[in-house]
C-alpha cells in the first residue's frame with residue numbers, strides 16, 4: 090500500500106522554522122565539555138573545540154532535546170519527594186550548578202547534583218545524574234545481565250566517561266544515574282564506582298584535544314564510515330569545506346595552560362567575543378585548508394594554496 094501523504098500545516102511548519110532559527114543561533118561552547126569527552130573520534134572533539142563549523146540541528150532534534158530536559162527536571166522532582174533523601178542541585182557557594190574544571194577552565198563539566206542517603210547506599214555521597222533516553226530499557230537489561238558495576242560503561246560509554254570524570258574531580262566515589270523514558274513514565278537507576286585509570290586516560294585525551302595546534306586523528310578515512318556519514322563536521326573533515334573564520338581556526342592563536350587564548354599577531358589574550366569575531370589578519374591553520382601550501386609571505390601576511398580541484402587560493406592579504 091502506498092504511504093499516505095503527510096498533512097502539512099503551514100503555521101506549524103513556520104513554528105518549526107522559528108524553533109530551528111532560534112535554537113541554532115546559540116553560540117558554540119567556549120570550553121571542552123566533560124559530557125561529550127567520551128566521543129571516540131578525537132578529531133571531532135578537536136573540531137568542536139576549535140569552532141570549525143557551527144553545529145545545527147533540525148526542529149525535530151531540538152524538540153527531543155527540549156523534551157529530554159523537561160523529563161530530567163520531572164524525574165529530579167520525583168526523586169526529591171523520597172523521605173530522608175538529600176539532593177543538592179545547586180552549589181551553595183555560587184548559587185549555580187556544581188561545576189568542575191581543569192586545564193585552566195578549558196575543560197568543564199556541570200553536575201546535575203549530589204545525592205546522599207539513597208536507600209540502597211545510605212552512607213555515601215553520590216554524584217547524581219538524570220538522563221532521558223529512549224534506550225532506557227537497554228540500560229535496565231544491562232544491569233540485569235551484566236551487573237550494576239559494568240552496566241553504564243556497556244550501555245553508554247560517553248555517559249560513563251562523564252560519570253568517571255565527575256567522581257574524579259569532586260572526590261565522590263560513587264555515581265548514581267537515573268534514566269527515564271521521554272515523558273518519565275518508566276525509569277531505572279544504576280550505581281557506578283570510581284575508575285581512576287579511565288579518568289587518567291580521559292584527562293590525557295582532553296589534554297591532546299585542548300593543546301594540539303592541528304586536527305587530531307580521524308576515526309576513519311572513509312567518509313562512508315557510519316560515524317562519519319552522520320557527523321556534523323563531515324564537510325570540513327572529508328569533503329573539502331573550508332572551516333569558519335574565527336580566532337580558533339587561526340594560526341596565530343594558542344590556548345594557554347591558564348585557560349586563555351593568546352593571539353601572537355596582536356600580542357594579547359582574547360576575550361570569547363573577540364575570538365568569535367576574529368579579525369582581518371586571520372590566516373587559517375594550514376592543516377585546516379583542503380589544499381597544499383605552495384607559497385607564503387610573512388611580511389605580506391598571506392599564504393597561497395593549490396586546492397584539491399587544482400585552483401590556486403590565497404589566504405590573507407591580497
Ligand code: SF4
Nearest residue numbers: 130307308317320326
Ligand atoms: S567525519 Fe568522521 S573522522 Fe571526521 S570528525 Fe566526524 S567522525 Fe571524525
Ligand code: SF4
Nearest residue numbers: 336339352354368371
Ligand atoms: S590574528 Fe586575528 S583572527 Fe587570528 S587569532 Fe589574532 S585576533 Fe584572532
